[in-house]
Amino acid sequence: MNFDQITEEAIEFRRELHQFPELSDEEFETSERIQRQLTALGIPFETGFAGTGVLGIIEGAHEGKTVGLRADIDALPIHEISGEPFSSKNEGVMHACGHDAHTSMLVAVGKVLMERRDEIHGTVLLIFQPAEEKSPTGGSQRMMDEGIFDGREPDVLIAQHVWPGLPVGQFGVMAGPVMGNSDRFKLVIRGSGGHASMPNDTVDAIIVGTQVVNALQTIVSRNADPFEPSVVTVGKFQAGSQHNVIAETAEIVGTIRTQSNETKEMVKERFHKIVNNVTEAMGASVDIEYLDGYPATINSEEWADQMHETISKLYGEAALPKVRPSLAGEDFGRFLLKYPGVYYWLGTSVGEGQKPLHNPSFRLNEDAFKYGIEAMSQGAIDTLGKLKAGQ
Template identity: 40%
Template sequence: MEEKDLKKLVEKHRDAVVALRRHFHTYPEIGGKEFKTQEKIMAELAALGLEPRKAAGTGVIAELQGALPGKTVAIRADIDALPIQDDCRQPYQSQHENVCHACGHDGHTAMLLGLAKVFTDLKGELAGNIRFLFQPSEERFPGGALGLIEAGALDGVDAIIGAHLWQPLKVGTIGVTYGRMMASPDEFSITVQGRGGHGSMPQQTVDPILVGAQIVLALNTIVSRNVDPMENAVVSLGVFKAGDIFNVIPDTAVLHGTVRTFEQEVRLKIFERIEQIVKNICEAAGASYKLDKFFGYPPVFNNPAVSKVIAAAGCEVLGPDGVVEIKPVMGGEDFSYYLQKVPGAFVYVGAGNAEKGIIYPHHHPKFDIDESALAYGVEIMARAALKLLA
């Protein structure tokens, strides 16, 4: 197909994709409850002559078979929103209280429907098949990827690609890696059991706040002193709760944090050090503890060959300067489960634009995207899929 012809097809469906994105932004649904979203996706796909089926509860799988035999390439979009109050202050602001597409999944869903429209137009000259995967619950562990895989999402698939609209990258660019892309998002919770008492008589207590504070400081030495400085790793604490009254030393303190790694050996070493640190500090203070560990998604490792295909597609659409090799990101993504099964790659599509005030990060109430990123995403993913089929 001529380059200009594909660009024309994307342009033909541009307004529809933007309208779909705004629809999903207006009516968001959190993971596991995307019933209306699923209904809308099913209707859009059926209108194209496809035969979508429900999967993984609120997900959707559909396949477009080309006129000629060939490989099968899957393209995935996540469809769930977040439990956040929307404050984007646009006509398409969320109508559902405390539910918001503050991560761009509305755009991912719209782009994949746009791809379905483009490939339906190309069906007569397409050699191979495109499988469209609309995945629920990416934001809620254990995610929806495993459910889709169990429903046959990857059966017979030769390669899979996925895209994430990314506010830190300016619109008109894409971010690629040729290996490490996103980390394992693990969690831990520590409950320090001390002995409470009056603040004026601390000698009669085992102060869990003091113990917890020492744990916080010690945990922040793990990455700097126990992990190879050339290795990617993060240990961060986001919760420290203890006490309710200014002059009473409480019985307990609760700490909750996250561990982000790429390598299993590093992952296990960090959790081993957390256990050692908590155990020794609590024993020295006369406190006891309970440590709970929660292992999240595997890390996202892109297949280098598939990443190169997406990068080549990006160069065709955006020019060489529009394709940026980025550093790995320590956020997590259950796209990793697909990559454990078939070759594939995940890419960031730039969606930030400071001139338009689109500067707020993902998961922020004012998060929004530059909607011109949608057409770029559709065309790049379409070109990448065609290259993979070939």
């Protein structure tokens, strides 16, 4: 099988997955489709990790270390309006983050590596991870807790993510933090409702809530180091029922994104102080639910450099523009807390009209598949070669 055919089949499989997306922890058909692909390739696999996770195992022709390659397999609760002829057939569910592409490319990488086993010094693990979108719990920790790496500890882990901000043929590779800490919060402010004509007899939860929202913005503007990225976003503010009733309660939901753990702890501390003090000063009370989400995804310098070298040899330095980290959350960060590795971006821009990840009109450029498949398969071989040389 030639490389062009492998790429075409990967695109075909991606379109199949795209039509039948499944939410976190519900990826049953997706898991079955992956298993059928691996069976057809003769790749041994194990199942059941984190419910629907699959682990393919490729043994090279030579002894050596172990490298794990990860793809996430879940979709999002979004109604698709992309206009693609292979749009989602599952109402209200969409592959709006490219996980269908990650999964199909990893299967294709498996095809490539099976044909190049003579070049493999060691073992390659194909990790199909469920529930990446299920922050703050996710699927990576559960996979590890359930023994996915028992008896086959990876020496290095590698993952790639489609990136609409980069053109096809370019990659985002960097050492250190590449994705941010991703925390969530929910506030229920309790005031004292009453008639709109008599506010003096009430504690207006809406007024208290607006003051809390405004005060939270001072954390980034007045407490955070300007050179340390951080974001406090309120995504939902719900309160009130009638035009002539002062609200008794208000619900505020949002997210906090940071890059460094020091900034994360500072923002978290200031968040609690501000919320408690503002509500108390205005005569209200508050219930705070703060969820520590995914940790920052921090690449090992050694393996980021190795992936940079692999891509440079394949496509030249022009394929590796300087990029800045993102504050988006990524469950792969939990894998990297335990194992060294690298997470990089694959340029998939469709050009003019490109919508961002998680948008109901999100589309990706399938011309990027050949780059994603080749870079990841060569990266696995090169990484194992470097590990072998260092033994």
